[in-house]
Amino acid sequence: xxxxxxxxxxxxxxxxxxxxxxxxxxxxxxxxxxxxxxxxxxxxxxxxxxxxxxxxxxxxxxxxxxxxxxxxxxxxxxxxxxxxxxxxxxxxxxxxxx
Numbered sequence: 001x002x003x004x005x006x007x008x009x010x011x012x013x014x015x016x017x018x019x020x021x022x023x024x025x026x027x028x029x030x031x032x033x034x035x036x037x038x039x040x041x042x043x044x045x046x047x048x049x050x051x052x053x054x055x056x057x058x059x060x061x062x063x064x065x066x067x068x069x070x071x072x073x074x075x076x077x078x079x080x081x082x083x084x085x086x087x088x089x090x091x092x093x094x095x096x097x098x
Contacts, residue, residue, distance in 0.1 A: 015047070
């Protein structure tokens with residue numbers, strides 16, 4: 001399992017559009033084969049910055065998602081809303097404390 005972190009910045013006037021699109025598609029993303037967890041965060045100091053955290057069973061699952069119609073539709077609506085280029089990291093989770 002690994003974690004995918006994506007940082008996205010939006011023009012202020014596009015935030016509601018982004019949030020509506022995310023809301024419409026979050027269950028499709030979460031139910032995609034190999035996705036075991038999905039969260040959306042908003043930066044406390046800059047309300048135009050958002051992060052998604054998703055857990056994936058295998059890199060091939062993430063790649064299958066990134067080539068799916070679900071991703072293509074979400075990305076086509078999200079990409080024009082950015083005010084900065086998105087950044088993404090794939091990281092291995094080493095430890096969790098509860």
